Amino acid sequence: VSNRFSVIFCSYDYSGYGQSSGKPSEQSTYADIEAAYKCLEESYGTKQEDIILYGQSVGSGPTLDLAARLPRLRAVVLHSPILSGLRVMYPVKRTYWFDIYKNIDKIPLVNCPVLIIH
DSSP, X not given: OOOOOOOOOOOOOOTTSTTOOSOOOHHXXXXXXXXXXXXXXXXXXXXXXXXXXXXEGGGHHHHHHHHHHOTTOSEEEXXXXXXXXXXXXXXXXXXXXXXXXXXXXXXXXXXXXXXXXX
16 A cells, blocks of 8 residues: 655635735635635545645635635644634624635634634
């Protein structure tokens, strides 16, 4: 029996950042991470259970959004994640409809191991 381990590393810029065109928005970051995931899945045949997602700071938003929708991920790494956009600026205790990156509400939906580093 041969155990073969291969690594595919996928990195991307959000719309409106780095070399990417478009305008930055919460919804565009969700579309961006979905496109990166679909590329791994369709072009490389990568399975959920072989993927470790990584998100740093604001990047924790799209990372947790995708992780909450993929039940068989290998793991998630969150580097200095935010609770939500509003909670970065104000000590609020509840989620408001106009808040962005509602990570505090999405983290319970993640089924895989999560490493939080700061």
